[in-house]
Amino acid sequence: MASIFSMIVAGDIPCYKVAEDDRHLAFLDINPMAPGHTLVIPKREVDYLFDLPEDEYVALELFALKVAKALKAAMPCVRVAEAVLGMEVPHAHIHLVPINSESDVDFRHKLSLPGDEMASIAARIAAEFGK
Numbered sequence: 485m486a487s488i489f490s491m492i493v494a495g496d497i498p499c500y501k502v503a504e505d506d507r508h509l510a511f512l513d514i515n516p517m518a519p520g521h522t523l524v525i526p527k528r529e530v531d532y533l534f535d536l537p538e539d540e541y542v543a544l545e546l547f548a549l550k551v552a553k554a555l556k557a558a559m560p561c562v563r564v565a566e567a568v569l570g571m572e573v574p575h576a577h578i579h580l581v582p583i584n585s586e587s588d589v590d591f592r593h594k595l596s597l598p599g600d601e602m603a604s605i606a607a608r609i610a611a612e613f614g615k
């Protein structure tokens with residue numbers, strides 16, 4: 485069975501899309517640690533990030549680099565944190581989280597933001613990505 489992220493790639497379930505190219509997709513985490521928390525995935529389904537072939541891993545990180553710059557421009561913050569867990573969804577992904585202090589990185593405390601706010605955040609990041 486396809487992962488939930490493959491279903492997003494296929495357009496079978498919605499997401500708040502931030503950026504896309506032919507091999508990668510970035511969209512907002514549905515339960516963000518902070519507004520703008522973004523997931524960056526390869527469209528090809530591979531369970532675990534560190535099982536990706538080297539060329540696909542490097543391509544994904546280069547795409548994530550561009551997303552991180554757009555995220556920082558759209559959601560002013562001290563740093564964009566990058567994290568890899570993969571405990572919940574078996575489809576390789578990188579978490580990018582705008583943070584102002586170490587304590588902003590806490591996967592036990594996540595938010596549920598209204599849909600219109602999520603859509604507006606995604607549009608802001610997407611606009612910066614497109615510049």
Ligand code: AMP
Pocket residue numbers: 488499512513514515516523568569570571572573574
């Ligand atoms: P992990 O696999 O532990 O790195 O966590 C998976 C992340 O995916 C969690 O932060 C979830 O909130 C997020 N997530 C799960 N389902 C969706 C979805 N349909 N859209 C966006 N984010 C999701």
